Amino acid sequence: MRYPDGGGLTAEQRKRREEVRMRAVDLFKEGGEVPCIARELRVSEKSVYQWRRTWRTGGREALCSIERDQ
Template sequence: MRAVDPFDAGVEVPCIARELRVSEKSVYQWHRTWRTGGREALRSRGPCGYGCRLGPHLQTKLAMWLDEGLAAHGWADDQVWTAARVRTLIGRKFHLS
């Protein structure tokens, strides 16, 4: 959103990029979006990617199982939850991949 005021003032894209310490390509994309949709078009839509497939009730169950520790779920070699282990636990308990 810091780029919108300079857009309104007619500041050149390379100057905005230098000031914000971003690439000129990004500023050109923002400028194009701003021209077509205004300030609201540049507003963040939150993180990208897929939404969580586990509802609140299942997320609570998963948190409980994670709190039980790794040994309770068959990992005795070390006690560090990794993304791969959490993914495996979700697959075992919820039959989701």
């Protein structure tokens, strides 16, 4: 579920979160293992598994934030 206010994050925090997801995509393409990616990005393995599943079904665009800063 997406929150209309970005989950309480500022625009800068949302941007940073998206950058982390995009870095994860790069690591998926390089064949990185989930535990290593999670450690490098300092996120949970659960998040990385979710991102990878989303990426596999919808590509890089599926991990982009819906909200765009103006």
